[in-house]
Amino acid sequence: MQESWNGYVNDDDRALLKVIKFASPTSAGADCIDPDCTWVEQWVHRAGPRKQIYFEPQYVKAGIVTCGGLCPGLNDVIRQIVLTLEKYGVKNIVGIQHGFRGFFENHLGEVLLNRHVVQNINLAGGSFLGVSRGGANISDIVDSIQARRLDMLFVLGGNGTHAGANLIHEECRKRKLKVSIVGVPKTIDNDILLMDKTFGFDTAVEAAQRAINSAYIEAHSAFHGIGLVKLMGRSSGFITMHASLSSGQVDICLIPEVPFTLDGPNGVLRHLEHLIETKGFALICVAEGAGQEHLQQSNATDASGNTVLSDIGVHLQQKMKSHFKEIGIHSDVKYIDPTYMVRAVRANASDAILCTVLGQNAVHGAFAGFSGITTGICNTHNVYLPIPEVIKSTRLVDPNSRMWHRCLTSTGQPDFH
Numbered sequence: 203m204q205e206s207w208n209g210y211v212n213d214d215d216r217a218l219l220k221v222i223k224f225a226s227p228t229s230a231g232a233d234c235i236d237p238d239c240t241w242v243e244q245w246v247h248r249a250g251p252r253k254q255i256y257f258e259p260q261y262v263k264a265g266i267v268t269c270g271g272l273c274p275g276l277n278d279v280i281r282q283i284v285l286t287l288e289k290y291g292v293k294n295i296v297g298i299q300h301g302f303r304g305f306f307e308n309h310l311g312e313v314l315l316n317r318h319v320v321q322n323i324n325l326a327g328g329s330f331l332g333v334s335r336g337g338a339n340i341s342d343i344v345d346s347i348q349a350r351r352l353d354m355l356f357v358l359g360g361n362g363t364h365a366g367a368n369l370i371h372e373e374c375r376k377r378k379l380k381v382s383i384v385g386v387p388k389t390i391d392n393d394i395l396l397m398d399k400t401f402g403f404d405t406a407v408e409a410a411q412r413a414i415n416s417a418y419i420e421a422h423s424a425f426h427g428i429g430l431v432k433l434m435g436r437s438s439g440f441i442t443m444h445a446s447l448s449s450g451q452v453d454i455c456l457i458p459e460v461p462f463t464l465d466g467p468n469g470v471l472r473h474l475e476h477l478i479e480t481k482g483f484a485l486i487c488v489a490e491g492a493g494q495e496h497l498q499q500s501n502a503t504d505a506s507g508n509t510v511l512s513d514i515g516v517h518l519q520q521k522m523k524s525h526f527k528e529i530g531i532h533s534d535v536k537y538i539d540p541t542y543m544v545r546a547v548r549a550n551a552s553d554a555i556l557c558t559v560l561g562q563n564a565v566h567g568a569f570a571g572f573s574g575i576t577t578g579i580c581n582t583h584n585v586y587l588p589i590p591e592v593i594k595s596t597r598l599v600d601p602n603s604r605m606w607h608r609c610l611t612s613t614g615q616p617d618f619h
């Protein structure tokens with residue numbers, strides 16, 4: 203190799219975690235480490251290939267598993283992990299089917315993966331390996347990792363999956379197994395801490411435009427039309443906020459982080475009356491987790507323990523219809539729920555690039571000897587982060603952030619209090 207080749211990332215390379223020095227905690231969107239907002243430097247490991255690697259590629263067996271819900275780009279990440287592992291010289295690569303369940307549901311065999319098998323999988327949405335919720339018995343999973351003789355496990359999933367991955371990592375350490383557990387954050391909701399964005403998010407925002415545009419056309423063409431679109435986001439309103447900003451046509455954007463009243467002089471319904479009076483139609487975009495306080499809670503959970511939400515879209519639709527009927531003003535409400543149409547699509551161009559970078563860096567991280575880490579973009583730089591740091595809480599839209607204020611400027615909506 204030529205002498206001037208500088209392709210390796212130095213083990214001591216670091217990226218700065220926070221790049222804005224906020225003068226005051228009251229500055230818009232201030233994200234301070236100390237209460238008085240003094241400048242604290244926090245450095246994180248730079249992602250990428252190391253000169254010294256901690257596994258002998260020809261003896262490595264690597265596994266890949268995709269957990270939780272679907273997200274555009276899963277197949278792109280799987281593909282890049284396989285291509286990169288092969289580039290290192292790894293020959294034994296397997297896919298675990300249907301999330302953590304694949305470790306112990308006996309009929310779910312390992313899928314042998316190589317360059318040829320994964321060549322075209324990025325052309326379709328979904329997960330080539332299948333996904334699932336629930337079934338994370340850590341001790342059984344680690345037994346299975348031992349029985350399969352895995353040296354590396356790449357775990358693609360959201361907050362819940364990463365909590366599981368970290369427990370797997372800790373259990374492996376306890377058993378003194380030299381297994382590298384590396385996460386790749388997969389969450390269409392963009393709700394993982396410390397990262398600029400997660401893969402699939404951009405695609406979801408783009409896919410949501412079709413629904414918003416249809417709702418706009420329906421509302422605009424109807425007499426006193428009201429278009430309503432419900433988008434994903436259990437606790438975080440990022441998709442709804444960005445989709446509303448991107449569309450530019452949305453009059454009311456409702457997210458879980460910002461409570462709102464429906465009735466009364468400052469409520470959503472009064473503002474809708476105003477919109478119908480002044481422009482003749484209205485467009486609302488609501489996140490699935492918004493306004494849950496207005497609904498009866500069921501206490502039901504899914505297989506992973508996530509709360510099953512009540513349907514804010516249906517509730518809003520009914521409230522709007524009955525409100526306009528009560529006040530004797532004609533309205534024509536059109537409700538669109540594009541939930542799975544937004545999620546079950548292939549990654550767009552920018553997400554495909556992000557997935558490529560993340561998949562490659564996950565493999566570099568494992569060969570660098572890391573475990574219990576995940577990989578993402580911080581301030582446009584690619585880094586490795588300890589899993590516990592990114593799952594301390596769910597990343598939420600800050601109602602004091604510039605982005606939420608920009609969204610309010612764009613919609614022109616008042617404070618619904």
Ligand SMILES: Nc1ncnc2c1ncn2[C@@H]1O[C@H](COP(=O)(O)OP(=O)(O)OP(=O)(O)O)[C@@H](O)[C@H]1O
Pocket residue numbers: 269270271272301302303334335336337338359360361362363364365366367369388389390391505506508
């Ligand atoms: N706290 C936890 N500890 C260990 N395992 C967990 C935990 N929470 C969830 N899991 C497991 O992780 C897997 C995925 O969890 P979950 O269904 O919550 O999806 P997720 O990774 O959060 O992704 P999504 O963004 O789609 O919700 C499931 O198999 C679940 O059992």
Ligand SMILES: O=P(O)(O)OC[C@H]1O[C@](O)(CO)[C@@H](O)[C@@H]1O
Pocket residue numbers: 270271272360389390391434435436490504
């Ligand atoms: O119906 P499923 O597959 O459980 O997934 C729905 C959930 O997945 C998420 O997209 C998170 O991945 C949530 O926004 C949504 O509530």
Ligand SMILES: [Mg+2]
Pocket residue numbers: 270360361362363508
């Ligand atoms: Mg989750």
